[in-house]
Amino acid sequence: xxxxxxxxxxxxxxxxxxxxxxxxxxxxxxxxxxxxxxxxxxxxxxxxxxxxxxxxxxxxxxxxxxxxxxxxxxxxxxxxxxxxxxxxxxxxxxxxxxxxxxxxxxxxxxxxxxxxxxxxxxxxxxxxxxxxxxxxxxxxxxxxxxxxxxxxxxxxxxxxxxxxxxxxxxxxxxxxxxxxxxxxxxxxxxxxxxxxxxxxxxxxxxxxxxxxxxxxxxxxxxxxxxxxxxxxxxxxxxxxxxxxxxxxxxxxxxxxxxxxxxxxxxxxxxxxxxxxxxxxxxxxxxxxxxxxxxxxxxxxxxxxxxxxxxxxxxxxxxxxxxxxxxxxxxxxxxxxxxxxxxxxxxxxxxxxxxxxxxxxxxxxxxxxxxxxxxxxxxxxxxxxxxxxxxxxxxxxxxxxxxxxxxxxxxxxxxxxxxxxxxxxxxxxxxxxxxxxxxxxxxxxxxxxxxxxxxxxxxxxxxxxxxxxxxxxxxxxxxxxxxxxxxxxxxxxxxxxxxxxxxxxxxxxxxxxxxxxxxxxxxxxxxxxxxxxxxxxxxxxxxxxxxxxxxxxxxxxxxxxxxxxxxxxxxxxxxxxxxxxxxxxxxxxxxxxxxxxxxxxxxxxxxxxxxxxxxxxxxxxxxxxxxxxxxxxxxxxxxxxxxxxxxxxxxxxxxxxxxxx
Numbered sequence: 001x002x003x004x005x006x007x008x009x010x011x012x013x014x015x016x017x018x019x020x021x022x023x024x025x026x027x028x029x030x031x032x033x034x035x036x037x038x039x040x041x042x043x044x045x046x047x048x049x050x051x052x053x054x055x056x057x058x059x060x061x062x063x064x065x066x067x068x069x070x071x072x073x074x075x076x077x078x079x080x081x082x083x084x085x086x087x088x089x090x091x092x093x094x095x096x097x098x099x100x101x102x103x104x105x106x107x108x109x110x111x112x113x114x115x116x117x118x119x120x121x122x123x124x125x126x127x128x129x130x131x132x133x134x135x136x137x138x139x140x141x142x143x144x145x146x147x148x149x150x151x152x153x154x155x156x157x158x159x160x161x162x163x164x165x166x167x168x169x170x171x172x173x174x175x176x177x178x179x180x181x182x183x184x185x186x187x188x189x190x191x192x193x194x195x196x197x198x199x200x201x202x203x204x205x206x207x208x209x210x211x212x213x214x215x216x217x218x219x220x221x222x223x224x225x226x227x228x229x230x231x232x233x234x235x236x237x238x239x240x241x242x243x244x245x246x247x248x249x250x251x252x253x254x255x256x257x258x259x260x261x262x263x264x265x266x267x268x269x270x271x272x273x274x275x276x277x278x279x280x281x282x283x284x285x286x287x288x289x290x291x292x293x294x295x296x297x298x299x300x301x302x303x304x305x306x307x308x309x310x311x312x313x314x315x316x317x318x319x320x321x322x323x324x325x326x327x328x329x330x331x332x333x334x335x336x337x338x339x340x341x342x343x344x345x346x347x348x349x350x351x352x353x354x355x356x357x358x359x360x361x362x363x364x365x366x367x368x369x370x371x372x373x374x375x376x377x378x379x380x381x382x383x384x385x386x387x388x389x390x391x392x393x394x395x396x397x398x399x400x401x402x403x404x405x406x407x408x409x410x411x412x413x414x415x416x417x418x419x420x421x422x423x424x425x426x427x428x429x430x431x432x433x434x435x436x437x438x439x440x441x442x443x444x445x446x447x448x449x450x451x452x453x454x455x456x457x458x459x460x461x462x463x464x465x466x467x468x469x470x471x472x473x474x475x476x477x478x479x480x481x482x483x484x485x486x487x488x489x490x491x492x493x494x495x496x497x498x499x500x501x502x503x504x505x506x507x508x509x510x511x512x513x514x515x516x517x518x519x520x521x522x523x524x525x526x527x528x529x530x531x532x533x534x535x536x537x538x539x540x541x542x543x544x545x546x547x548x549x550x551x552x553x554x555x556x557x558x559x560x561x562x563x564x565x566x567x568x569x570x571x572x573x574x575x576x577x578x579x580x581x582x583x584x585x586x587x588x589x590x591x592x593x594x595x596x597x598x599x600x601x602x603x604x605x606x607x608x609x610x611x612x613x614x615x616x617x618x619x620x621x622x623x624x625x626x627x628x629x630x631x632x633x634x635x636x637x638x639x640x641x642x643x644x645x646x647x648x649x650x651x652x653x654x655x656x657x658x659x660x
Contacts, residue, residue, distance in 0.1 A: 001125065001141070001599050002629045003043065004078070007069040010060035011045075012038040013656040020660075024644030025621060026631045034649045035656030036633045040142075040603060046070035046081045047121055048134040049114050055092040059085050067098050078104055079124055083117065139588045140597045143581055145604040159551050163521070163584075172517075176510045183503040186496050193493045200486045207479045214472045217465045224462045231455045238448050245441045252434040259430075266419060273415040280408045287401035303388035310381040313374055320371040327364045331357060521587065522549065528586055529553075532579035536623035543568060545576050553580060574613055574620045582624070600624070602632045606639075618642040 003021040008014040013035040019028075030036045045058055046068045059066040066085040071078065084098025099112040101120045110116045118133070127133045138144070154162065164173075346352065526547045533545055543555045543563070553576050555563045565576060585597045606614050614636060621630065622642050632639055640646050648659045 004071040010063035022645040027643035030649035528583040
């Protein structure tokens with residue numbers, strides 16, 4: 001893979017930057033914090049999405065969207081990867097409108113989803129399904145800060161772990177440990193099978209006991225069924241006897257009840273007749289009292305005649321009262337002497353005034369006397385009217401008494417007729433027979449209760465036994481299933497033993513595979529290291545370098561004496577470290593069945609180097625001819641001298657720009 005260009009829109013400090021890469025050595029320089037590492041982050045995000053970075057970590061603060069577009073060549077074709085993010089509320093999400101993969105300018109037919117883009121990139125680069133793409137990229141093409149120096153300074157255990165990670169030997173270690181867990185699991189099973197064999201005998205004994213109890217319970221059920229049949233026959237016979245007795249009792253009760261009802265009715269009629277006679281006597285007594293009161297009043301005039309006389313008298317009294325009132329008004333209206341008389345319209349003299357007043361007073365006295373006499377007469381008429389009304393009321397009561405007495409006499413005669421028509425028969429014999437029948441019925445009912453109680457006890461016992469049989473059957477079935485399960489476990493005892501032996505052997509094979517792979521890799525790595533070292537070394541060096549059995553670089557003088565790599569010059573140490581890293585990249589590509597690295601990214605490769613190491617690095621990098629494209633991110637101005645393409649990143653007002 002060779003990078004052509006990278007477009008960054010709102011990626012960290014890059015608001016709108018385009019980075020064009022070329023063949024050979026591309027050196028990206030800039031001050032600390034200028035945005036150099038953001039370019040490598042953009043490459044990583046375009047290829048592998050957010051597997052190494054969160055959305056918020058890569059998107060420029062305050063922006064609403066972010067787009068990364070990477071164009072690269074691989075296997076003779078040009079590919080364009082476009083990925084984007086956008087703000088959705090308070091969250092940052094994948095922008096499906098900016099998710100595309102183009103091959104030679106033509107879009108691939110894939111869904112706009114991050115997972116589909118990841119799969120397309122993995123297929124293009126030939127990354128196996130069981131390998132994480134970003135990790136493979138870092139092993140083959142990407143060298144982190146300080147990694148070159150650390151390759152030489154690692155302890156033996158660290159270096160072995162680093163190599164194992166490249167060889168993906170962790171999966172064999174995991175398999176080795178998992179096989180032990182599986183083997184231990186089956187060993188525990190084998191121990192359990194031994195315990196099961198002990199349980200199996202006990203379970204069979206309990207199973208036989210359950211079956212024996214079932215046979216006993218069923219035999220008892222059969223016996224109780226026979227007893228129940230006898231009791232049911234006796235109950236049916238008693239039921240027929242009770243039915244016949246109830247019919248006889250009902251007939252007797254009907255006869256006795258009818259005669260008792262007639263007798264009761266006759267007694268009621270007698271009582272009713274006696275009551276009517278008493279009522280007639282009481283009414284006759286009251287009638288006589290009323291008749292005596294009428295005779296005592298001694299008057300013949302009716303109330304109507306008296307009312308007319310009273311009305312006429314009251315009208316006369318009203319006229320007299322009006323005359324008296326008029327005369328009194330005239331007396332008040334007589335004016336003073338010298339004025340006109342209101343009665344005769346003459347001039348009032350003293351004599352005339354006295355004569356008129358005297359005349360008025362005489363007339364008032366005459367009318368007053370007549371009014372007094374008429375009042376006495378009216379009082380007498382009102383008293384007579386009260387007696388007349390009372391007499392008429394008493395006469396009405398007398399008529400009612402006569403009518404009621406007549407009705408009672410007639411009703412009494414009807415009762416005497418009904419009493420005469422009733423004939424009462426003697427029921428003593430019937431009552432005795434009824435009492436005897438009822439006693440017999442009660443006796444049968446009591447016997448029924450006893451039989452029913454026995455029948456219920458038998459039924460309860462049968463029900464209990466049936467439930468017990470069901471439970472026994474259920475327990476037996478469970479016990480049988482348990483026995484069968486135990487038998488299957490015991491049956492598999494030999495298989496489990498064989499499987500444990502097989503798993504132990506397999507663990508040994510896996511352990512041996514790790515050793516074989518390490519030995520094979522060590523041999524290939526030694527050869528590959530020598531190739532890379534010979535490619536980039538300076539032939540004026542006074543030392544040869546080989547890789548030891550523990551992957552540790554060992555230097556030899558021209559006389560063959562072994563010395564520590566720390567005794568090498570800065571250039572020699574840098575050549576060893578780069579050769580070591582390039583050899584690992586090529587072998588990792590071969591083991592993963594992907595194309596050898598055409599791209600080498602060095603992120604701050606001088607970190608941890610002394611001044612002599614830094615001075616020697618440009619010459620070493622120029623000697624690398626097997627990798628068509630090298631991208632170096634650095635703050636060392638010295639490396640710009642060897643660059644085929646110089647890219648400088650500047651930052652102003654929180655915004656990064658790219659210059660060439």
